[in-house]
Amino acid sequence: MKAPKMHRIVAGVAFALAGASPVVHAQAGNTIYACVNNSSGQVSIVAASTGCPQNSTQKSWNVIGPTGATGPAGPTGATGPAGSTGATGPAGPAGVSGYEIVQSGSVSILSGALVLCPAGKVAIGGGFNNSGGTELHASYPAAGGWFVQAGAESLVAFGDVYAICATASP
Numbered sequence: 001m002k003a004p005k006m007h008r009i010v011a012g013v014a015f016a017l018a019g020a021s022p023v024v025h026a027q028a029g030n031t032i033y034a035c036v037n038n039s040s041g042q043v044s045i046v047a048a049s050t051g052c053p054q055n056s057t058q059k060s061w062n063v064i065g066p067t068g069a070t071g072p073a074g075p076t077g078a079t080g081p082a083g084s085t086g087a088t089g090p091a092g093p094a095g096v097s098g099y100e101i102v103q104s105g106s107v108s109i110l111s112g113a114l115v116l117c118p119a120g121k122v123a124i125g126g127g128f129n130n131s132g133g134t135e136l137h138a139s140y141p142a143a144g145g146w147f148v149q150a151g152a153e154s155l156v157a158f159g160d161v162y163a164i165c166a167t168a169s170p
Contacts, residue, residue, distance in 0.1 A: 032060065032062075033050070033059070035058055038056060043059075095168070095169065098121060099164070100165050102116070102145075102162065102163045104160060106160060109148055109149060109157050110151060111149070113161045115162060117163055118165060121168075123164065126148070127139055127146070128160060130150070130160070133157075135152065136150050145165075146163035
């Protein structure tokens with residue numbers, strides 16, 4: 001007598017569970033009972049109290065098996081739609097505007113020279129330019145403009161003092 005092949009049993013059970021076999025019986029609980037024909041491998045789902053015919057073996061299995069292993073993560077989903085536009089933020093400070101360079105023309109810078117910015121503007125930088133031989137002693141913003149003082153061996157130092165002026169908000 002030949003043992004039934006497992007694939008026949010599985011195929012027969014799947015066929016019976018799909019509702020295509022007239023021998024399917026409703027089962028109470030979580031156990032399924034079947035009679036497997038030892039010659040043909042045909043599977044018949046039966047009630048727990050039903051005995052199997054001669055040349056058949058009774059089989060049973062649980063409907064709820066052990067939890068399987070966690071499968072791999074699925075692919076990343078599509079990007080969602082863009083969100084709505086947020087509220088407008090507060091206005092930033094006004095900053096610097098009205099940039100201009102103011103020059104003194106050639107002046108003596110031995111005792112210091114100051115070039116003034118136009119009304120409403122402040123000095124944001126400055127300096128001086130001369131033909132050479134002059135040593136810079138001071139260069140800084142002062143009294144609405146830019147102050148420069150220099151010295152020379154000949155005690156004669158002339159140069160162009162300039163201020164970089166702009167309208168600036170506090």
